[in-house]
Amino acid sequence: MSRPSPQTDRLIALVDLLAARPADDFSLAEIARGLGVGKATVHPMLTTLTRAGWLLRHPVRRTYRLGPALVAAGRAAAEGDPALDLARPVMRRLAADTGLGVLALVPGGDAAGEDDLRVGELVRTRGTGTTLGMRLGDRVRPRPPLGSVTVAWGGPHAVDTWLARLDTEPTTPGADSPAVSAARTALEPALAGIRARGWVVETESRMRDRLDSLVADLEIELGTGDWDSTGHAAALRRAIADIGSTFDPSDALPATVEPDTVYRVSSVNAPVFDPDGQVAVALCLIDHPDPLTGRDVRALGERVRAAADEVTAALHGHEPDAPPPATG
Structure with missing residues (x-):
């Protein structure tokens, strides 16, 4: 070390x-x-x-x-990554067309972990856009449901590594823990849907609604002022148990996007592929301020996919299961 x-x-x-x-x-x-x-x-x-x-x-x-x-x-650092160099003008157009912030996440290995994602570029259009609190060079270790934009095309090993980050206790080698097993069942349809669409929508989980309700309940109980710390502890235990039973990672990663359903969108992402069929960059639309219908989410998904496809073509890349593009 x-x-x-x-x-x-x-x-x-x-x-x-x-x-x-x-x-x-x-x-x-x-x-x-x-x-x-x-x-x-x-x-x-x-x-x-x-x-x-x-x-x-x-x-x-x-x-x-x-x-x-x-x-x-x-x-000098920017010139070392042709995918980012090709992505930058496309990102600027995408940001201008949608009025949203755009991140470029680059998969890359280093001492922090081979599956980390690095913020390679960002474009803000709102001045005060959050960009999810990220800055150039920041690294993120994807943990379900985040990071599916690279995992969906990465094959079984990538999925296993991704899901294993949900483990909180050692398990038998080669066997899923209960948490991983449940997540695998919940997320496999989502990953299949992502591959079929060619883009990802990450949403704020329905857990937020439940948490809002729990907080309101606690405020009512606390506001009575007639119960002691034992009551407080019991209320918190009930809240924690309810959170555990409510959590479902697929809430934040819909397998299908229904046109009339309303979604609180965290990001809409699509992969750029290199000549080896690997994800070189993920383009991510962020900072949408309002809930969206599924119809609007689909429109954004197709726009970010078209942008990513443009960069893939310029990079002479292809999806993992597609043949390399003809050159000549």
Whole structure:
């Protein structure tokens, strides 16, 4: 196991701090507070990074912001991924056409896990769009029901690895735990539906409705003010039991999209395939503010699939079960 490097961690945190607010300048004191360390610790880092061009120091205000050397590094990193390079103009058009934010998630292995997804690009159109709280370079470890846009085309091993993340206790090798077995039964129709449509819709689970109801019930009971902590504990136990019996991962990953059903959409996603038939990038529409009918969800799904297909064609890619495109 590699040894931790606090100084390296502080360096990364410093760049992330400034990158989160690129239009702002930061004083030495503000940076130290943001990192939770003393000014004496931060000052040598700032001096070295400024000398290297990673930071710019204002000569009068003595504040810092990101420097031009990082721009060059970012461009060099971007040029290393042809799928993202081809996806960017398509993402901008998709964002402009739909008025929604667009993320590009890139599957990739590193020490954190071979099945992680990395935020390779994002396009905001609403100014205050959440982009699901993600930033460029962030990594996500998919856990059912999230991540189906890559898993659906990944074969049995990818599905098994994905479902295994629901395990909370060791099980017999090769055997599903009860949680995984239930999820497999619930999600296999969803994965089949995704492959048939060519796109994914992830929705806010119906559990949210139940939780809202439970909270309202608790507020009523708590508002009476005539019961003690034993009553509080009993109410919480009832809530937890109800949540456990209500949870169904397929709630957030519909196998079919009914035209007249109303959905609270978290994201609508479609895969870009490379020349080996692997998912190179997942394009994700996000930030839709209102519930949508299934008819509208289908329209968004077809739009994001068309965008992903355009990038696949430019990349000379193909779906896993389809022959490679003819070239000449």
